[in-house]
Amino acid sequence: xxxxxxxxxxxxxxxxxxxxxxxxxxxxxxxxxxxxxxxxxxxxxxxxxxxxxxxxxxxxxxxxxxxxxxxxxxxxxxxxxxxxxxxxxxxxxxxxxxxxxxxxxxxxxxxxxxxxxxxxxxxxxxxxxxxxxxxxxxxxxxxxxxxxxxxxxxxxxxxxxxxxxxxxxxxxxxxxxxxxxxxxxxxxxxxxxxxxxxxxxxxxxxxxxxxxxxxxxxxxxxxxxxxxxxxxxxx
Amino acid sequence: xxxxxxxxxxxxxxxxxxxxxxxxxxxxxxxxxxxxxxxxxxxxxxxxxxxxxxxxxxxxxxxxxxxxxxxxxxxxxxxxxxxxxxxxxxxxxxxxxxxxxxxxxxxxxxxxxxxxxxxxxxxxxxxxxxxxxxxxxxxxxxxxxxxxxxxxxxxxxxxxxxxxxxxxxxxxxxxxxxxxxxxxxxxxxxxxxxxxxxxxxxxxxxxxxxxxxxxxxxxxxxxxxxxxxxxxxxxxxxxxxxxxxx
Numbered sequence: 190x191x192x193x194x195x196x197x198x199x200x201x202x203x204x205x206x207x208x209x210x211x212x213x214x215x216x217x218x219x220x221x222x223x224x225x226x227x228x229x230x231x232x233x234x235x236x237x238x239x240x241x242x243x244x245x246x247x248x249x250x251x252x253x254x255x256x257x258x259x260x261x262x263x264x265x266x267x268x269x270x271x272x273x274x275x276x277x278x279x280x281x282x283x284x285x286x287x288x289x290x291x292x293x294x295x296x297x298x299x300x301x302x303x304x305x306x307x308x309x310x311x312x313x314x315x316x317x318x319x320x321x322x323x324x325x326x327x328x329x330x331x332x333x334x335x336x337x338x339x340x341x342x343x344x345x346x347x348x349x350x351x352x353x354x355x356x357x358x359x360x361x362x363x364x365x366x367x368x369x370x371x372x373x374x375x376x377x378x379x380x381x382x383x384x385x386x387x388x389x390x391x392x393x394x395x396x397x398x399x400x401x402x403x404x405x406x407x408x409x410x411x412x413x414x415x416x417x418x419x420x421x422x423x424x
Numbered sequence: 425x426x427x428x429x430x431x432x433x434x435x436x437x438x439x440x441x442x443x444x445x446x447x448x449x450x451x452x453x454x455x456x457x458x459x460x461x462x463x464x465x466x467x468x469x470x471x472x473x474x475x476x477x478x479x480x481x482x483x484x485x486x487x488x489x490x491x492x493x494x495x496x497x498x499x500x501x502x503x504x505x506x507x508x509x510x511x512x513x514x515x516x517x518x519x520x521x522x523x524x525x526x527x528x529x530x531x532x533x534x535x536x537x538x539x540x541x542x543x544x545x546x547x548x549x550x551x552x553x554x555x556x557x558x559x560x561x562x563x564x565x566x567x568x569x570x571x572x573x574x575x576x577x578x579x580x581x582x583x584x585x586x587x588x589x590x591x592x593x594x595x596x597x598x599x600x601x602x603x604x605x606x607x608x609x610x611x612x613x614x615x616x617x618x619x620x621x622x623x624x625x626x627x628x629x630x631x632x633x634x635x636x637x638x639x640x641x642x643x644x645x646x647x648x649x650x651x652x653x654x655x656x657x658x659x660x661x662x663x664x665x666x667x668x669x670x
Contacts, residue, residue, distance in 0.1 A: 201604040240669040
């Protein structure tokens, strides 16, 4: 279980994450939704330990996040972050060297499906290829928590399908996927829950099925409602 | 830890390869000058080899500081800090790689210099004169033995590592506690020099024999610099572990 307890992150002149508390359970695929600058990336980076919170805690299975949790939490940043000198093969070797749960076999399977050549230099990859590589290397881990930050950014429809397919194939009862994206419709058929973050604050956690049954709205409708463009206003 | 060191070495191999190629070219110029009896080539080869040796060792040290700065301030930092390694290991790998590189390259240039010196004197059939000159020099500075040489090298290495550890501290300070503050860069440079001067001042006040060209003096100097180096290392790693956001 992943627990965010009154977590706050302030940068100079800006509060990026403001007092967010929530509990996330294994066996779910969460969409992390919110406009640009709402705090999604900062929250994810705090979960991975890349950013230290100003106050509050992130707990993973009852313990504060730290070195042990990094062994079980796989993070895919939205920006390219591989060393310039690396080939696609080097990236896999690097993950194999540092993460015990990394499967080289699975990595090569994903690369094959995504038509990525292991000899290619990462610095020469197009944005679509880079997105696929990041997903492939992240999803080749057998992690307990997958954090995918904007995995669909800047890639075409076909590549999106491949990326999402690779991501959801890893979903299992003993792990959780948290996927942030602006493309709400793309996520709607994949996720079972959605976390809304608005102006650095938690605006709600919704079960997609319950939304449909109880409120009769889709995830996209709820998104519009929460972030200011109410469905009713369109009538 | 070994994996971290391996990748630190991978990051620095290009600069070392460049240094090696430059040295090889200059060595060829030197040999052409020596055996082709071309004084200009001999002069250029000797002068630039000497300069490359001094600059080369410094460049390796400075490059490791630049690498740390990049690892803290670019997105490539994720490659290090999302791995299950604490900052003590990450910084330790950098320090070990840098220390080893400086030591090996220093040793390499010392050996190359000695070899070239012997070649020159052999060419001019003056090896006997060389040994006489060396003996006369050693008589002036005391007993110059293998232990003396190693203790001197240890003192130089320890002093260089202290400077690098201080620079690591200044870089980390800039990326953490001073991040976003006005005059961030200026303050971190000031802190670097302030620590260097303070430790140098304490060193000069020590009531020991600090002549580095004898075993006791060399080892005392090395031992002295190990202490602030270790202190700087632990403070820096602690700040990284507790305050660093990348």
